[in-house]
Structure formats: structure tokens, C-alpha cells
Amino acid sequence: MDVYYGAYNRSFTTGHSAGQLRIFSVGYVDHRTTVLKTDNRATAARAADHSKIEIATVGADYAHVFHTAAAGAFDFLGWGAIQTGSWGTLTQRAGAFVGELGWQPPTNVLKPWVSAGYSYGSGDGNPNDSTHGTFFQVLTTPRLYARFPFYNMMNNEDFYGTLDLHPASKLTLRSEVHALRLASASDLWYLGGGAFQRGTFGYMGRPSNGSRSLANVWDISADYQFTRSLSATLYYGHAWGKSVVKRIYPEDPSGQLVYLETNFHF
Numbered sequence: 001m002d003v004y005y006g007a008y009n010r011s012f013t014t015g016h017s018a019g020q021l022r023i024f025s026v027g028y029v030d031h032r033t034t035v036l037k038t039d040n041r042a043t044a045a046r047a048a049d050h051s052k053i054e055i056a057t058v059g060a061d062y063a064h065v066f067h068t069a070a071a072g073a074f075d076f077l078g079w080g081a082i083q084t085g086s087w088g089t090l091t092q093r094a095g096a097f098v099g100e101l102g103w104q105p106p107t108n109v110l111k112p113w114v115s116a117g118y119s120y121g122s123g124d125g126n127p128n129d130s131t132h133g134t135f136f137q138v139l140t141t142p143r144l145y146a147r148f149p150f151y152n153m154m155n156n157e158d159f160y161g162t163l164d165l166h167p168a169s170k171l172t173l174r175s176e177v178h179a180l181r182l183a184s185a186s187d188l189w190y191l192g193g194g195a196f197q198r199g200t201f202g203y204m205g206r207p208s209n210g211s212r213s214l215a216n217v218w219d220i221s222a223d224y225q226f227t228r229s230l231s232a233t234l235y236y237g238h239a240w241g242k243s244v245v246k247r248i249y250p251e252d253p254s255g256q257l258v259y260l261e262t263n264f265h266f
Contacts, residue, residue, distance in 0.1 A: 001195060017066040033052055038190070038201050039087070055087070093132070094133050098118070100118075118157075149191075156183060159178070174220070176218070180215050181213050182213075185212045191206070211244045213242035218237070219257075221235040233263070235261070237257045238255075
């Protein structure tokens with residue numbers, strides 16, 4: 001596996017606002033020809049595909065924050081990427097984008113930060129043509145933006161909101177809500193974070209059964225910074241499965257995740 005990355009960054013500052021632009025490109029080559037690719041083609045078609053994956057991702061993002069004396073700070077983020085290349089014997093044509101707005105009220109009580117956004121990763125609309133339209137997440141872990149990681153940016157739409165609170169200097173509370181659905185009912189529900197060993201592809205897919213509605217998620221976490229090098233996170237998340245999940249797990253479509261995590265920084 002080969003991964004190439006390059007970026008151009010530029011910052012902008014005015015009297016009461018600041019922004020940053022990034023233009024980036026990622027090259028990904030998976031030389032493995034005997035590992036079954038995860039996509040929405042029939043098993044026989046995937047088994048007959050022994051060509052490697054070569055994908056170029058080109059994109060840009062821009063973040064900006066505006067500071068006001070009376071209303072606090074307002075921020076926005078825009079991120080987008082397109083993909084081209086080859087997915088085995090198929091032509092890769094996919095894209096993704098994210099838009100987010102945030103507000104930090106002018107108060108020192110809990111120092112709240114609220115935000116709302118929309119994330120889209122394209123799905124494939126026809127498993128029988130010569131184009132692979134599913135956005136490929138390369139090797140990025142989904143945990144950064146899917147803290148209950150039963151989904152990622154592949155064939156996914158995510159309407160979300162977040163709330164951050166700081167009740168103490170070393171304590172941060174964060175809660176998120178997500179309304180998830182598939183971008184295309186003709187594609188799969190994808191899970192995973194990329195290749196991690198030679199013999200497995202790194203992503204798995206479950207059938208949509210012609211549905212798009214995936215799940216609603218609510219979670220909450222507490223992060224505590226004990227020292228400069230030691231921190232801990234306690235997390236709880238609850239997912240209410242919708243039509244895609246219910247057709248696979250009809251008796252119990254909901255799920256919960258609890259974890260305690262410690263981090264040492266060197």
C-alpha cells in the first residue's frame with residue numbers, strides 16, 4: 001500500500017476574524033490483487049477483479065472565526081474533495097463535502113460552543129456499470145467524527161449537532177446528535193477504517209435492502225487532563241437503528257457503546 005500527501009496552507013487575519021485555507025491532494029495505491037474488494041457488485045464480479053486500486057483525491061477546506069464583543073464568536077467550516085482513478089477494473093468517480101456552523105456565546109460560565117453541520121460522502125448508484133461512485137475513505141479512522149464508529153463517510157449522509165462545555169479548566173464535556181442515512185439505496189452500509197493487515201480489505205459492507213435511513217445517534221463524553229502528558233476520556237453512545245439496520249437486526253436494531261480511555265502524550 002502506498003499513500004502520498006501534499007498540501008498548501010494559508011492563513012488570513014483581519015481585525016476581528018481569522019481564517020485558514022488548505023488545498024490538498026492524496027494519492028492511494030493498493031497493490032493487493034488477491035483480496036476481495038468491498039463494494040456493491042455481485043460476489044462473482046468482485047472475485048473476478050484482480051486489478052489494483054489507484055485513487056487520487058483532490059480537495060480544499062476553509063475555516064473562519066469571527067469575534068464580536070456583544071454576541072461572541074461565530075465560525076464556519078467548508079470541506080470538499082473529489083476522487084478519480086481506478087477501483088480495480090472500474091473507474092473511480094466520487095466526492096464528499098462537509099459544511100458546519102458554530103457559535104461560542106460571550107460567557108465564561110461553562111464556556112459553551114454549539115455547532116451544526118452536514119456531511120456527505122457519495123455512494124454508488126449502479127452496481128452493474130463501469131463506474132465506482134462510492135467515496136473512499138482511504139486509511140482514516142472514523143472515530144474522529146463517528147465516535148460510535150459503526151459508520152464512516154462512504155455512502156453516508158450525516159446531519160449533526162454538537163455541544164462542548166468546560167465546567168473546569170481541565171474538564172471538557174461534549175455531546176453530539178447525528179441523523180444518519182445512506183447517500184444511495186443501491187449501495188452498501190459501510191463500516192471500518194481502512195486496511196490494517198495484508199489479508200483483509202479493511203472495510204466491510206452490509207446490504208441496504210433498498211433503504212436509506214440508517215440510524216439516529218446521541219452520545220456524551222467527559223475528557224479530563226490530569227497532567228500535560230496524561231488524560232482520560234469516559235464515553236457513552238446510544239444508536240437507534242432505522243430501516244437499514246432493522247432489516248438486518250429486526251429484533252434488536254439499537255446499540256450502545258461505553259468506553260474508558262487513557263492517553264499518554266510524549
